[in-house]
Amino acid sequence: MKALSDFLAIILFFVIYTTTHNIIWATIGATVVGIFQAAYTWIKFKKLSFFQWVSLIIVVVFGGLTIWLDNPVYVMLKTTVVCWLTALAVGVGQMMGKNGVKLLMGNELKLPENVWTKLSYAWMIFFILMGLINLAIAYPFTAEQVDVWAKYKMYGYIPLSLIFSIGQAFYIARFLPKPTGE
Template identity: 30%
Template sequence: MKILIDFFPILLFFGAYKAYDIYIGTGVLMAATLIQMGLIYTLDRKLTVMHKITLALILVFGTLTLVLHDERFIKWKPTVLYAAMAIGLALAVWVWKKNFLKLLLGSQMELPDPVWMRLNMVWVVYCVFMSLINAYVAAYYSTEAWVNFKLWGYAFPLVFIVAQGFYISRYLKTDEPKA
């Protein structure tokens, strides 16, 4: 169920774009994201900071796209989101001496501090990579190519998260059942 909630805005955006155009797709994305956040809030009784940032960026960049009738805004939203994430994670460690990943996920899993630091830095690099690749596709390819990249580009985060899972699994403590 959660995976469906996570992906339905992008799937609806893709469908609306293919059936109509980028502007209808953008409106559908905005509405679907509002519904998505409502569902998440209903289920979890809260929205994470990332949810709030994503919603704000979609609404701001989507509104600019629709009001100014300029598709560049919605195409640059992922670049801004990933860049903000990279900057936030990097500043947290280097300036405030806080590891946001550990703060967010530390209650769910226990890992040594050096592992948390490596994970944080890998996320910074990943976010920079995703920001740059989206910027490149948005700037140098057609809207059609960018929309296809957005849909099929979800392979990047899936591969990244699976790889992180393999890395983390080496450090997780398991409770062996006693016979």
């Protein structure tokens, strides 16, 4: 369910864009959903994680610039910025002796330290590559490229993220304690 929530803004963006072919309206819809998701999380849990705050700020800034300046380049760059900031945060944490992936998932999972380290590097590589792919798809940031980029967000970004998540789940499953019979 969380994965669906994470992709809700992208799905809404795509639906609005494909029905209106207006990136500004699609950006407004996705930005509003992002704000409402953060507000809901704040109301329900009385806090937002560091990553949720950063994501909210980026959504508002890049979505706001796209809307205000009527220029799709900002919303097209937002994905790369989020991916690269995630990779940077995980990498800096790793260099400082704090595993960002473990901080995010460690309450739910008990894994050996070397597994957390491998997951951390996998996240860094994945998010660097996703940022590069986004730039390659969005470039040259023209009105004609918006349609290609919007389709990539739905049919490329989401499936690639799901494949990465499923692969990560299979990798993690190998290290989970085996259930004991009663």
